[in-house]
Amino acid sequence: MRKWLLGGLGLLLVLCGGGAVAIAWYFVRSPLDVHVDFNRSLRIPPLAESTVDAQGARVFELRAQPGDTDLGHGSTRTWGYNGSYLGPTLRAKRGEHVNINVRNTLAEPTTVHWHGMHLPASQDGGPHHPIPAGGLFQAAWTIDQPAATLWYHPHPSERTETQVYRGLAGMFIVDDGEPAQRALPHDYGVDDIPVLVQDKKFDGDQLSMDERFGSDIGVLGDEILVNGTPAPFLDVRSELVRLRLLNASTARVYSFTLADGRPFALVGTDGGLLDKPYMTDRVRLSAGERAEIVVSLRPGERVALRSTRPLGGGLDSKFNGGQDSFDILQLRAAPALTPATLPGTLLSTPRLDPAQAAQTRSFTFQGRKINGRGMDMGRADAVVVKDTTEVWNVANGHDTPHSFHIHDVQFQVLKVDGQAPPPQLGGWKDTVFLEPHQRYTVIARFADYADPTTAYMFHCHVLRHEDNGMMGQFVVVEPGQQPRLHG
Template sequence: MRKWLVGGLGLLLLCCGGGVAAIVWFLARPPLDEHVDFNRALKVPPLAPSTVDAQGRRVFELRAQAGESDLGHGATRTWGYNGAYLGPTLRAKRGEPVVVNVRNTLPEPTTVHWHGMHLPAKVDGGPHHPIPAGGAFQAAWTVDQPAATLWYHPHPSETTEKQVYRGLAGMFIVDDDEPAQAALPHDYGVDDLPVMVQDKDFSGDQLSMSGRFGSDIGVLGDQILVNGTPGPYVDVHSELVRLRLLNASTARIYSFRLGDGRPFALVGTDGGLLDRPYMTDHVRLSVGERAEIVVALKPGERVTLRSGPSLGSDLGSKLQGGRDSFDILQLRAAASLTPATLPETLVDTPRLDPAQAAQTRSFTFQGRQINDRKMDMGRVDAVVVKDTVEVWNVRNGHDTPHSFHIHDVQFQVLAVDGKAPPPELSGWKDTLFLAEGETYRIIARFADYADPATAYMFHCHVLKHEDEGMMGQFVVVERGQQPQLAHA
């Protein structure tokens, strides 16, 4: 069939010229299968410095700024926090009050959203509170959630894709006193590594957002950066290394695996550790999702982390980059390794009971709409009562991949198309790949913070979709309280 199609289009090429030539070339070419020379040491984002103020709060300073970076193509214009590209890793402990002072030195408004963090709506960093060019914003809250790999990035109205693509992103690691944290590799930058994966497209020495022919999800680049490093390797000196994987791309979906097919341990997802390690040979991450994996190494070996095909084998998957493969990162084990053992159990996750749900809601993602509506910052799509549990049925209603993200809360997956979720979806989540035509039943508790005048967001985290209106919003109110925004 493929030979017939290519042959027929080839005949059209002779008749119709260059326009058809591009179609023929795209359909005939194989998916990307990128291999690189691992010739640059992996950059590890520094831990952000902080001070403790008179109120006992840990204070961080962030500055959004423009600069130039070497991303493998010379001097490329980029944006970053406290530097030219990406940002430092913020780190705080459960129970600790924190303050982040944000200054915007960019030529346009921005925000900083604390992706995965449980915090008041007024400091969540959504599009309702833009920081103007030259302006500043202070976010203050108390960290109150299990240890997890979170991240921060812009969330302004209609320009999130561009700002993240230029480099505005960073990790936020939450720690706690669970014994499992000490049992796992936990020496930051040594055996506990942030791995922020992004794909980029270049025009000459500058970033391009031209996208891919036929793609409906935004930019799909042919070069991979890890922490801003092209072709990265890292030297490992322990038998076990923990990789905190973050899909920080704007559109691409990854299926991470090791080059020789060996299994690894999935130990955590978006909102924290699993009950026990899950041995697998791949983990798929849509935009914004995180996974903590532990890889076992032998002395002297070199192991490649790759991304293989992440979607199906049809033409639509090809258009969305789902059949592409990439080298991501090379792990280089030293000749002598420090012994390490993977614990058999990690944490005891409390399970939310759907029988206790105060509300059940359904949301269908289709086109650029949720339930046939585009985003309206003056409209509330759900009013949630504080300290109640809700069940949401979230469905992808068409054939374009989406990535569901909800602000403020972590949720648990109850079912996927009516079936029990796989082990990789057994932990706390805040972002979820929505496969074509499937329905995901999730449950969450909306605790602690009520604000009838300020909304949280839920949306597709494919950033082009988000910018084009695939968002909704909810407010959390006290029992009997009414929202101060219009309610649909």
């Protein structure tokens, strides 16, 4: 059951009506504080079936399709991969060659972007390679990056928000041989749990994309789904449970915490594990970001994962969901739990050296533009030489929240507003939240793949902003090459 308080003018609105009163009511009403009864068992997305072909490649089949799904309001029209809503979890190992056949059975073009994956630009699934209705796209590459929680979702021109909101998304887990992965909980669906968090708004039994009054970031729902499950609970049978948190919402920012305030261990971010567990009582994720956390439980107890006030005070924050709070997922520990121990160290992350950077670039996100320019598929906003390192200064130039996502590479955060980053930003990242008027300095190495004819994207991962043109392109070339893009 949802609960939220109405401000004093809420009653006045009911009694008097009128647009001016409605606006005044919105300014003074309390933010959302949503509590649920946790009455549905959390759905665990199945691991995608795969085969190994004669050349040793792992082959997956994905089909984008329409369907109908019970999201807590009866039969709702949705989209999904290999089913009516969301998609299976793809899983492959470092060093494996993967072939993914993507069939589009929707009535409009789509793409599939492999968010966080290091791969050739021609396989990246950006807006340059739409899959027409009824069409097929075959993506193929060799996985060469550390174990991490990645995901896949559409990236078509001007339709990304709509397609993701309707349900096109899934997790992609990369494994490697590092002992730390085995030392952490790693039994998928048992003590290693995918947690895809999305907010939704309903009009009767159907999804609504109506915007919140005053919002500048797109749809903000007043209900939460986890793996497509409303009001979910998870039965836990081990003392430690690993939650792979993915903010799969189109705009909303979450600040995840446990309802009783207990600390948990942050063990990984977008691109893989941290050097060691970082004990904290909250982790904030903007759209597209991931975090792996390990929660310790006692036999028989129940504790809720919540998101509380991710952006603090101010009217802009209120309009953009920054003061809203939600129940997310209840953990229910069994009367007897399997013993488990959290390792003290995980791995050693090689650090990129800014003194070795071949280029330093600056990008300011403001309005719906980057450096004052909207998206142009025929323009290269940066030309990067293969196997070089670059430092990028990425800033939010106004009061609207943004996020920064870059394709192909994982980066390290060097500075936040000129200061050393906090421990939770000490690992590999491909997406970072850009608070209003905040500046990040990041460093990345652009290795392995050069293609002067095909660009990678960097953009705001608030999907309404992306669809409105808040994207840029970079091309990776061999020394001496020039880009040859076609708009």
